[in-house]
Amino acid sequence: WMTCLACPLFLLVYLLGDIISVPFAPEYAQGIQALSVLMIGRTLQVVLAPAGACLTHGGHARTNLVAGALALLLNIGLNWLWIPQWGLLGAAWASSIALGTWSIGRACATRALLNVNPFDARALGLLSASIGACVLLESSLRGMSLLGRSGAVIACVILLLTASWHTLRDDVDRQVLKELVSRLGLSR
Numbered sequence: 751w752m753t754c755l756a757c758p759l760f761l762l763v764y765l766l767g768d769i770i771s772v773p774f775a776p777e778y779a780q781g782i783q784a785l786s787v788l789m790i791g792r793t794l795q796v797v798l799a800p801a802g803a804c805l806t807h808g809g810h811a812r813t814n815l816v817a818g819a820l821a822l823l824l825n826i827g828l829n830w831l832w833i834p835q836w837g838l839l840g841a842a843w844a845s846s847i848a849l850g851t852w853s854i855g856r857a858c859a860t861r862a863l864l865n866v867n868p869f870d871a872r873a874l875g876l877l878s879a880s881i882g883a884c885v886l887l888e889s890s891l892r893g894m895s896l897l898g899r900s901g902a903v904i905a906c907v908i909l910l911l912t913a914s915w916h917t918l919r920d921d922v923d924r925q926v927l928k929e930l931v932s933r934l935g936l937s938r
Contacts, residue, residue: 753873754914756796757880758907763789764884765891765903784842791846791853797877798853801860801868808864814856821852876914883910 763770767782805814825848832840860868883906891899919927 752799753797753876754911754918756793757876757914758910760789760793761880761883761903761907761910765887766900769896769900781838784838787839787842787846789846791849793877793880794850794853797873798857798868801853801856804860804864804866804868805856808860808866810859810863813859813863817852817855817859820855821848824848824851872917876910876917879913880910 764786767786768779770785771778771782802814805811805817825844828844828847829841832844834840836843857868860866887902887906891902894902
């Protein structure tokens with residue numbers, strides 16, 4: 751479900767990031783590309799967050815700490831190399847790569863140490879579909895009006911949410927939702 755929530759937000763910010771800067775001073779528009787790059791790492795971090803919880807609760811908190819420390823060192827090193835060359839965009843890529851590496855590393859450690867796969871095939875498919883949609887839409891949206899771009903991205907987000915709603919739900923989710931609807935008095 752974290753994938754279901756994070757991926758549409760990723761699509762919106764990545765593909766319509768320039769809308770976010772509208773209420774602010776024009777100088778903020780320079781950071782939109784960096785924000786989009788940061789969204790890549792943050793999305794991976796959100797999607798794979800359960801891996802960190804599994805490690806910590808599974809008795810491997812030290813492994814989680816080491817993974818975080820290594821990601822921090824990677825971030826510092828990449829910032830040191832890339833900020834002089836690419837400035838803000840270099841810092842964004844350094845942070846995004848460090849977050850992604852940390853998250854994927856924790857997921858691999860969870861699989862190796864606990865024999866738990868924190869990322870099932872359905873969630874991987876949803877994440878892949880989101881990345882694919884970004885790649886396909888990004889070039890297609892160039893030159894379109896703001897209204898046209900917004901409509902295309904929102905339609906894609908609705909399609910993604912609908913697909914994930916039907917793909918990710920299982921019997922436990924259906925039961926929880928049924929009880930929630932019943933308690934809220936929303937059932938007929």
